[in-house]
Amino acid sequence: DVVMTQTPVSLPVSLGGQASISCRSSQSLVHSNRNTYLHWYLQKPGQSPQLLIYRVSNRFSGVPDRFSGSGSGTDFTLKISRVEPEDLGDYYCLQSTHFPPTFGGGTKLELK
Amino acid sequence: EVQILETGGGLVKPGGSLRLSCATSGFNFNDYFMNWVRQAPGKGLEWIAQIRNKNSNYATYSVESLEGRVTISRDDSKSSVYLQVNSLRPEDTAIYYCTRSSFDYWGQGVMVTVSS
Numbered sequence: 001d002v003v004m005t006q007t008p009v010s011l012p013v014s015l016g017g018q019a020s021i022s023c024r025s026s027q028s029l030v031h032s033n034r035n036t037y038l039h040w041y042l043q044k045p046g047q048s049p050q051l052l053i054y055r056v057s058n059r060f061s062g063v064p065d066r067f068s069g070s071g072s073g074t075d076f077t078l079k080i081s082r083v084e085p086e087d088l089g090d091y092y093c094l095q096s097t098h099f100p101p102t103f104g105g106g107t108k109l110e111l112k
Numbered sequence: 113e114v115q116i117l118e119t120g121g122g123l124v125k126p127g128g129s130l131r132l133s134c135a136t137s138g139f140n141f142n143d144y145f146m147n148w149v150r151q152a153p154g155k156g157l158e159w160i161a162q163i164r165n166k167n168s169n170y171a172t173y174s175v176e177s178l179e180g181r182v183t184i185s186r187d188d189s190k191s192s193v194y195l196q197v198n199s200l201r202p203e204d205t206a207i208y209y210c211t212r213s214s215f216d217y218w219g220q221g222v223m224v225t226v227s228s
Contacts, residue, residue: 048218103157
């Protein structure tokens with residue numbers, strides 16, 4: 001199975017500041033169809049995960065442009081600019097290029 | 113509007129069984145594979161099972177740690193997917209989420225607690 005290594009585990013931020021989360025995979029996430037199925041989620045306390053970014057860099061419907069995704073191959077990054085209170089929670093990356101789908105271990109974004 | 117709703121959770125004794133249901137609406141269910149993902153208390157997300165669609169012969173897959181104890185099924189006429197888990201163990205205690213193959217829409221999850 002593809003191992004997704006997500007860092008950091010905890011990320012203290014100030015409101016209005018910037019956050020960056022890394023996700024590295026144990027093998028390339030480029031599919032044979034040339035797409036890269038790496039996605040990012042935010043899970044707020046008591047809620048189900050909500051999709052933020054799909055296929056590396058595409059914002060899902062309704063997601064503010066403060067969220068951006070980048071990367072290729074095995075190395076991916078989620079950036080959050082101008083952090084707002086509603087951005088706090090647990091972030092996860094997911095790869096669905098290879099079967100079975102696997103998640104990163106999570107990053108808790110919290111106030112400094 | 114895509115909607116996904118899981119039901120059937122609860123408190124179960126070790127060794128017991130549970131059948132979770134996931135009712136969906138707002139999209140063409142027949143086109144999608146469906147997944148179950150679980151999250152133990154305070155832990156991360158774990159994919160546990162998938163059922164493919166008719167075009168893929170309804171093939172099923174599950175995580176190795178659950179193989180032999182879990183059955184995933186679907187009823188396309190009801191746009192619903194099911195997860196039967198047998199021989200439940202305390203470590204199966206988790207919130208169980210249903211999500212479609214694109215992992216874009218998720219249900220609110222259902223809590224399963226395995227305890228004597």
